[in-house]
Amino acid sequence: MDRPTQETVLIRYGEIGLKGKNRALFENRLMANLRATARDGSLAAIRKTRGRILADIAPCADREEVLARLVRTFGVVSISPARVVSLEDDTIAQVATEVTREALQKLPPSAPSTFKVEARRANKDYPRTSPQINAWLGTEILESIPEARVDVHEPAVRIGVEIRSDSAYVLGRTIPGPGGLPVGSAGRGLLLMSGGIDSPVAAWQIMKRGLEIEAIHFHTPPFTGPRARRKVEELVEALAPWGVGITLHLCHFTETAVALREKCPRRLHLTIMRRLMFRQASALARELDIPVLVTGESLGQVASQTLENLVATDEAASVPVLRPLIGFDKQEIMDRARKIGTYDISIQPHEDCCSVFVPSDPKTTPALEDVLRAEALLPERFLGDTAPPVQTIAFGPDGLRRE
Amino acid sequence: MYREYFGPSSPPLYLDGAATSRPHPEVREAMLQTMEDLYGNPSSPHLEGVRAETSLEGARKRVARRLGVDPRGIYFNSGATEGNNTIIGGVARAFRNRGRHVIITGMEHPSVREPCRALEELGIEVSLALPDTKGYVRAETIEELLRPETILVSVTAVSGEVGTIQPLAEIGEILRRYPEPRPVFHSDIVQAVGRIEIDIEALGLDCATISAHKLRGPRGVGALYLRPGLHIPPLILGGGQERGFRSGTENLPGIVGMALALDMLTDERSAWRSADVRTHLAREIQAALPGARVNGFGPEDTGGRSAPHILNVSFPGIPGEVLVHALEELGIFASTGAACSSRERRTNAVLKNMGLDRGRAESAIRFSWSESPTPEEADRLVAGLRDLVPVLANITS
Structure with a gap:
């Protein structure tokens, strides 16, 4: 049916345009991501x-939602x-008027009702x-909308x-996007x-620069409960x-934390615990x-994020560590x-119960040698660099758990 | 111990009956039947309405009989939180010209405490009758707080935290002797119904509140008793159901379920009222773990001072929440009185009012049941505690 x-x-899109020979890769990634975020079947075509x-929105999809x-x-x-219309004068004029009216209505009350038509003629056979x-x-729009100027x-x-070979596009409002680079690129x-508050923001910042994220969470049942995990x-x-x-990887950390508590000096628990987490995550x-x-991490925000502690934990990571929030307040x-x-x-207040593993007065300026010496008190098996067993849960772009 | 996280290996042992209980299968069946057969609105004039109304009034008589009161005093509602709000707010509105003083105890549920806090903002003074270290509020404490301008005395029958039974009869007697106009005497009897002998009229109570879900009935339904002749304004206005005292189309399946749950409770009275399980558990826990301290009346106290279905124990040095999660890994579900998080420390108001120090309050955990645990289940709990407590205490202390 017509x-x-x-x-x-x-x-x-912006920056992708700058990327020289890789441009096609970036564009294809963006298109794939758009298809994934729009979700199944809501885009009829994308080019x-x-x-x-x-991107053409499928007729059955909820336009505003997409x-x-x-x-x-x-x-x-x-x-x-x-809106894509046939190349007949009446149709183009009518749709352009409708789109203008709709866009003017969405303006804030303080904005003037002013507009401008910006035509592009790709189809040189078109008479105008x-x-x-x-x-x-x-002229057509001014006649139909008296208050417009x-x-x-x-x-x-x-x-x-936009006048194309077989149709015209009429574009109204422009909605700003987040910018950045396609996730995964x-x-x-x-x-x-x-x-806590920081790690999701770090994820968001770095996803914006094109990184695809998997996450690891260390939990310490029974010192943390099922609600902390659900959070x-x-x-x-x-x-x-x-x-x-x-994809979320849940790592059972209790045994390690208990060993740490038993073997290492109390005021270094926090530093060493973070080193052990960095090592296992690496x-x-x-x-x-x-x-x-x-x-x-954000420099100086809490005791564990002083420069000395950042240095001490970084030393335990065997892959580079990105800290997108390091300069954020x-x-x-x-x-x-x-x-x-x-x-x-x-x-939500379901944090580590009673901070059993965190001393109230952690050392903020530990010397790396002291930390290494204290850490060496732990049994060998906690210091190895084999990947820990994890429970893995995948979440799709719709936020739902994938089975 | 902490390796068994990925799913408990044993069938669940549910010891949180004071929070809520598993509806009895017969209750579920009766509710389903009501939904299928009695879908009419009891206010409708046609046959379906009349059938529903007949069932509603039948349930009212059964609930009244089980509580030992006149059916005209029973009003169905959504539960004891609503009931407590209705009574506290209603008494204040009805009698504020007579006096601006209310007495509650230090053992009350938040659904009593919070409405009273709201009254304070309206200029009504609220006195707190403090308990002793067992959670027991002496009748004389109430007597000392009474004044001619007191309009309400609200005393929970059984503490939901520690199980201590309050001397309602003695307090009722004091109020009976008090010169007119006497204050309204209310009790939240949620944790008492079916567990201890409670005769509302004999105790001299003017009003009482219950919830069905603590009694193996459904959630979202309860009943309020208001002595016929005592008039307070309703909290919820509308279509005038429940003789104008509680508007809203009646939750007939819930009400039928509640009536049946009460019937079964009271029929199974002998099993229910046996304090043997509580005494046995308390003795076994204390024998296995000498550091454990029973909060409220323990097995060494003379009988009849505690409800048989709540046992609150502190394991000093172990945050209650940690022990709850550790038991959970064994498939045993209990609850904490005092929630604790690194962000803020919230000490349980009731345990604090009992004068327990913070360490003891934060290490308190509550075992409670609506179906008595079997001896094997009791052994399972004790064995679990015996394994867990020393290890956890070693880590957390």
Whole structure:
């Protein structure tokens, strides 16, 4: 059946355009990610066209919902919902008017009702030139919407019209996206995830730069309960839709923590515990063929994140450690956590019960030699570099557990 | 010990009956039957409405008979939280011109404490009758707090935290002798019904509140007793159900389930009221772990001072939450009184009011049951504790 108009989305991306020969790889990754975030069957087609991507929304899909998902895909600079129409004058004029009216209505009340038509004529057989199209449609719109005015310099609304060989695109509002690079285009990283506020934000920041994330969480039952574990799962559920899904590895850490408590000097427990976690995470990363660790550390934020402690823990990692939040203030991290939807989960009070394994006065400036000497008191099996046994749960881009 | 995390190997041993109980299979069956057969609205004039109304009034009579009160005093609602709010708020509104003073005990559930805190904001003074270290509130303590302007005395019959039974009869007697106009006497009897002998009228109670889900009935349903002749304004207004005192279409399946659960409880009274399980468990735990301290009345106290289904024990040095999680790995489910997290330390108000120090309060854990544990199950619990406690104490101390 012939439909007069069809819903499509014009997707603009920025930095990818700079990437020279790798550009096709980046574009293909972005398209794959868009398809994954839009979810099954909601895109009828997706294709590249002149430095941009066009995605057709399937007729059965919820348009606004699909737009909302596409616009949070990393790598997207902005999107514009577009309508595809036949090349008849009446149809183009009518749809351009509708799109203008809709865009003007969505403006804040304080904004002036000004618009500009920006035509592009890819199909040179079309009888009007681009300036002629601008003038023609501008007049049509002015006649239909009395309160609208033209402003060619700083219009509140830009109406894009693209004339193609068999159809025209009419574009209204532009919705800004997060920018960045498509998740996965930069490789993979293993996130050390605590359940606090910082690590999910670190994940978000680094996913924005194109890293695909897997996460490892160390839990210490019975000193942490099933609710603490569920909280971590909820954080992963909330983060997964920002990327292409996240795999969570749960590592049972009780035995290690107990040994640490028995063998090592109390004030170094925190430093050594973090070293043991870095070591186990490094081993898991190597086994999974993941080249880097990612943490939510921020310089000086808490006792474990003084420069001395960062140095002491870093020494235990056998793969490089990325710390995307290292220069962030706590307030900046909290604001970002609210924005990405992880804050309310992170503040649920199901933390490590009574901090059994964390001394109240941890050493903030440990000398590395002291730490190494103290750590050597542990039995050999806690210091090996084989990957620990983990329980693995995969979450899809819809945030749901994959069986 | 901490290696068994990935799923308990033994069948669950549910020892959290004071939190909620597993509905009795016959209760489930009766509720299903009611949903299928009696779907009419009891207020409707047609036959289906009349059938539903007949069932509703039948349930009211059964509940009244089990509680030993006049059916005209029974109002169905959503549970004891609603009941306590209705009574505390209602008495304050009805009698605030007569006086602005209320007495509650230090052993009350939050659904009594919090409405009273709200009254304080309205300028009504609330006195707290403090218990002794066993959680027992002496009748004289209440007597000393009484004043001519006291409009409400609310005393929970059995503490949900430690099981201590309060002297309702003595308090009722004091109030009976008190010059008119006497304060309204209320009791939250959620943890008492079916567990101890409780005769509402003989105790001199003007009102009482219960929840069905603590009695192997369904959640979201309860009953409030209000002595006929005593008038307080309703909390929930609307279509005028429950003789105008509690609007909202009646939850007939829940009400039928509650009536049946009460019937079965009271029929199984002998098993229920046996304090043997509690005494046995307390003795065994103390024998196995000399550091363990029973909170509330222990086996050494003379009988009849504690409800038979709640045993609260502190294992000093081990945060209650840790022991609860450790037991969970063995498939044993108990609960903590005092929740504890590294972010904030919330000490249980009841244990604090009993004068227990913080260490003892934070290491308290509560075993409670709606179906008495078998001797084998009791042994399983004791064996679990015997294995866990020394190891955990070694780690956490």
